[in-house]
Amino acid sequence: MYAVEEKNDVFTEELKLNLGPQHPSTHGVLRVELKMDGEIITASRCDIGYLHRCAEKIGENVTYLQFTPYTDRMDYLASMNNNLAWSLAVEKLIDVEAPERAQWIRVIVAELNRIASHLIAFGTYGIDIGANTPFFYAFRERESIMALLERPSGARMLYNYIRPGGVGHDVDDQWLADVLAFCDEFERRWKEYNTLLTNSHIFIKRTANIGVIPKDVALAYGCTGPVLRGSGVKWDLRRDVPYLKPYDELEFDVPVGEGTHGSLGDCWDRYWVRMREMMESIRIIRQACPRVPDGPFMDKKTSGMYKTPLKPKPGEAYVRCENPRGELGFYVVSEGGTSPIRCRTRAPSFCNLAVLDVLLPGTMIADGVAIIGSLDIVLGEVDR
Amino acid sequence: MNEQELHGKLSGAGVAGLGELDTTGPDPFVVVEGSGIRPVLSFLRDDPTCRMEMLHLVTGIEREDRIEVAYHVSSLEHHHSLTLKVVFPRPEAGGHDDWRPGVPSVADIYPAADWHEREQWDLLGIEFEGHPDMRRILLPDEWIGHPLRKDYSYPSEHGGIPLELDAVPMYERGPDWEREEKVRKAKKEERKAGTPLRQPPAPGSDRPHAGGQAPASSKGQRHVIEPHSGDDDDGKSGAH
Numbered sequence: 001m002y003a004v005e006e007k008n009d010v011f012t013e014e015l016k017l018n019l020g021p022q023h024p025s026t027h028g029v030l031r032v033e034l035k036m037d038g039e040i041i042t043a044s045r046c047d048i049g050y051l052h053r054c055a056e057k058i059g060e061n062v063t064y065l066q067f068t069p070y071t072d073r074m075d076y077l078a079s080m081n082n083n084l085a086w087s088l089a090v091e092k093l094i095d096v097e098a099p100e101r102a103q104w105i106r107v108i109v110a111e112l113n114r115i116a117s118h119l120i121a122f123g124t125y126g127i128d129i130g131a132n133t134p135f136f137y138a139f140r141e142r143e144s145i146m147a148l149l150e151r152p153s154g155a156r157m158l159y160n161y162i163r164p165g166g167v168g169h170d171v172d173d174q175w176l177a178d179v180l181a182f183c184d185e186f187e188r189r190w191k192e193y194n195t196l197l198t199n200s201h202i203f204i205k206r207t208a209n210i211g212v213i214p215k216d217v218a219l220a221y222g223c224t225g226p227v228l229r230g231s232g233v234k235w236d237l238r239r240d241v242p243y244l245k246p247y248d249e250l251e252f253d254v255p256v257g258e259g260t261h262g263s264l265g266d267c268w269d270r271y272w273v274r275m276r277e278m279m280e281s282i283r284i285i286r287q288a289c290p291r292v293p294d295g296p297f298m299d300k301k302t303s304g305m306y307k308t309p310l311k312p313k314p315g316e317a318y319v320r321c322e323n324p325r326g327e328l329g330f331y332v333v334s335e336g337g338t339s340p341i342r343c344r345t346r347a348p349s350f351c352n353l354a355v356l357d358v359l360l361p362g363t364m365i366a367d368g369v370a371i372i373g374s375l376d377i378v379l380g381e382v383d384r
Numbered sequence: 385m386n387e388q389e390l391h392g393k394l395s396g397a398g399v400a401g402l403g404e405l406d407t408t409g410p411d412p413f414v415v416v417e418g419s420g421i422r423p424v425l426s427f428l429r430d431d432p433t434c435r436m437e438m439l440h441l442v443t444g445i446e447r448e449d450r451i452e453v454a455y456h457v458s459s460l461e462h463h464h465s466l467t468l469k470v471v472f473p474r475p476e477a478g479g480h481d482d483w484r485p486g487v488p489s490v491a492d493i494y495p496a497a498d499w500h501e502r503e504q505w506d507l508l509g510i511e512f513e514g515h516p517d518m519r520r521i522l523l524p525d526e527w528i529g530h531p532l533r534k535d536y537s538y539p540s541e542h543g544g545i546p547l548e549l550d551a552v553p554m555y556e557r558g559p560d561w562e563r564e565e566k567v568r569k570a571k572k573e574e575r576k577a578g579t580p581l582r583q584p585p586a587p588g589s590d591r592p593h594a595g596g597q598a599p600a601s602s603k604g605q606r607h608v609i610e611p612h613s614g615d616d617d618d619g620k621s622g623a624h
Contacts, residue, residue: 049522056507057532092410219437219460222496235460315409318456318467320440331456333445342445346456354499383522 014042017365025128025369028379030353034360034368039051041368042384044360046353051383059343062092063309064332065164067343071330072158074354077120078324080113080149085321088243089330090091090164091236094310094315100245102166105291107246108179109149109161111281111288114185116145118274118281118322121376125271126197128373129206131132134197136280141189144182151175166298166312176289183282188281198275207271211359215265222351225326226277227375230257230270237322240343250287251278266327267374274376309338325349325376340384349377385433385464387412399427406469413454413467421455421470422488424606428457428466429493435461439494442501444508446534450476452487453510457494479534481509489515507532 011358015036020026029050035043055074060066071086072079084106088337091097098106123138126175144155153161161168197203215225238247238255255276257269316333326348327345352375357369385393391405391414401420406413416424428436440456451472458465472485489512491498501512502521509530512518522529529536539548 032464041554042472049524052522054531060532095410134387221497222438222440222494224438240460240463254561313409315411316409316413318441327440329440329456331441331443335447341447342443346442348439351496354496 019368021047026372026379027124027377028382030377030379030382032356032360032368032372034365036365038352039364039366041360041363041365044253044357044368046356048258048350048353048379048382049377053384055384056345060339060341060373063338064093064312064322064340065310068163069158069160072160073380074345074384075117075323075325075328075349075378076157077378078113078117079157079159079319080109081117081163081323082328082340084244085319085323085328087162087164088321089317089319089332090310091310093315093332093334095311096165098300099296099299100293101170101295102297102299103244104246104288105152105167105171105297106162107244107250107288108176108285108292109152109159109167111284112145112149112179113254114141114281114324116142116149118278119145121274121324122193122197125373125376126203128369129203131197131200131203134193137189137192137196141186144185148175148179148182163298165301166274166296170297170351171292175257176292179285180289183286186282187279190275190282198264198272203314204261204268204368206370207267207374209266210262210363211267211374212263213265213355213359217358218265221355221356223349224348225323225327226270226273226351227326227355229255230273230374232257232259232267232269233375237320237327241320243321246288246291250284252284255280257355267370270374271304311338318347323348325378325381326352340367347381347384349375349379349381350384353382385462387466390414390428390434390464390466393486394424394427395426411467413469416468416470418470418472418487421453422490422493424456424468425455425490425493433462435459436466436598437461439490439496439500440465442490442497442504444504444510444532446508446532451483451510453485453487453507454502455490481529481537484509484511486511486513488513491515505529506515509533509544512607558563 005253017034017036018031019034020021020031026032031047031050033045033047034041053073058070062070066202068083068086075082087098119138119142121136126134128131149159150156152175153159154167213227213231215231215233218228218233224347234254234256237243239252239254242248250339255273257264257273258267259266260272261268312334314334316331316338318329318331320329321329327346328348329346331342331344331346332340335341356372356375363371386445387405387407394402394414399420400419400423402424403415403417406415436457436459438458438460440458441454443454445452451474453470455468457468458463470487475483476491489497489501489508491501491512497498498516498519501515502518504510505518506520506522507530519525524581528539539547
């Protein structure tokens with residue numbers, strides 16, 4: 001028999017592991033420093049800033065209107081919603097309200113963009129877990145949405161369509177009819193997603209009871225959007241603090257996590273909140289399309305600002321909007337000049353990501369990937 | 385409750401360091417002394433009629449005569465929100481890039497403040513006293529200065545990489561028409577003199593179009609690809 005010689009240099013120790021910044025499951029350039037005990041994470045530290053473009057500094061050097069395209073580049077998967085929040089902040093500063101037609105168009109395009117953004121969350125989450133197929137299904141429908149949004153805005157991803165005072169271009173009746181046709185098609189497709197991923201036994205095993213965020217932790221860390229609602233808090237700005245008039249008149253539910261397959265606030269709950277939100281957005285679009293009134297799509301007072309730069313009175317405005325990822329806030333401070341002196345962004349992904357350092361310790365490394373995916377971050381917005 | 389009532393509630397409770405309510409702008413805010421921010425935020429969070437569960441934002445604002453730190457808090461239960469501000473007047477002497485106003489950290493009251501305060505330190509150089517883990521968050525650890533300051537001077541290099549910034553950016557300067565005209569004329573004359581602009585590729589050369597002009601090369605010799613000389617503008621589009 002072989003005698004095993006005892007060796008003194010064989011030992012176990014804590015392993016430091018760098019997850020990212022170039023890693024497919026970090027959804028961009030996120031770096032997480034992990035301390036590992038075997039397969040179990042004992043400590044984690046997020047390192048962000050790899051995509052820092054100093055958008056806030058740029059905001060202080062360009063005019064109010066010129067900053068709108070920069071907001072596209074923050075959360076590049078939900079550009080319409082970013083444009084909307086920025087436009088509302090500027091409108092609050094200059095005390096202008098968009099015409100009614102513009103408001104209804106804004107609701108439709110913002111909800112379409114919300115579906116497109118959640119489709120990415122759904123597709124990439126499948127890839128994180130190891131299911132490659134749903135991604136292609138998700139991108140098929142996202143393609144239809146991008147084709148729809150391209151028609152009024154001229155762009156497929158970074159729209160610069162919603163502008164202070166209204167929207168950039170008008171939509172026609174054919175477009176509205178096509179949007180409604182898309183809604184019918186999407187409803188059928190959505191059922192396919194559930195057979196593909198939602199009710200998959202493996203998927204549930206990988207996500208239920210993983211990454212549980214209790215309600216109080218979510219609130220303390222300022223989590224918003226599906227992350228907060230996944231923990232069972234019924235809070236949606238569209239319902240609770242309507243920032244556009246039509247949201248007051250439309251009927252829709254706010255899906256919250258229920259702990260269907262495990263504890264309340266786990267990865268599966270956050271995922272399921274996003275899936276149901278897509279259907280609520282379809283419901284909103286269905287109601288909104290026939291109700292788009294006739295009239296101007298751009299406020300007359302603000303149309304002058306396209307020739308001479310806008311100069312709001314000294315003051316400050318903070319506006320929050322319900323983005324696909326949570327509450328996006330713009331805090332704009334004016335001193336009467338053509339550009340703001342401070343242009344602060346409350347990025348939902350930034351706040352949602354802060355909770356990651358609390359969630360990771362104690363979990364397996366493979367679950368860590370599931371947790372990062374369930375937060376659905378966009379690094380363009382985290383770093384700005 | 386609106387901001388007026390919230391301010392009344394705060395002053396009624398006798399929280400130390402509370403200032404006046406400012407309603408001049410579109411969004412009203414309450415001014416708080418630097419030392420009072422912690423008791424005020426604790427009160428707002430714990431009082432059952434205020435119940436500000438969520439801290440949205442910590443923002444530093446640099447103005448000509450002062451630096452402000454703004455806190456946005458809101459309540460999910462009561463659907464109200466409030467802005468608080470700590471103001472630091474700029475000192476007569478030394479109120480420049482190296483001036484670091486300090487405010488107590490609220491990261492233990494609202495864990496959400498942790499990253500926001502780190503960001504404000506990183507970009508604006510506001511010190512948050514008692515912060516559990518004060519490091520730069522967006523910029524590299526070895527970065528010097530705080531870029532959101534108005535008098536921030538851009539570094540000439542970072543980690544050995546030169547960061548030469550044009551005094552006037554290219555998009556404002558526009559194309560140099562005089563130079564373009566000179567280049568166009570020179571090319572025209574060259575053509576008149578009969579020199580071909582582009583030499584035909586050498587027979588047997590495996591990369592005939594590499595670098596525009598590939599010198600004739602014999603077997604066994606290394607290819608020497610000359611850098612692209614000037615642009616290939618043949619004068620047709622010179623008029624712009």
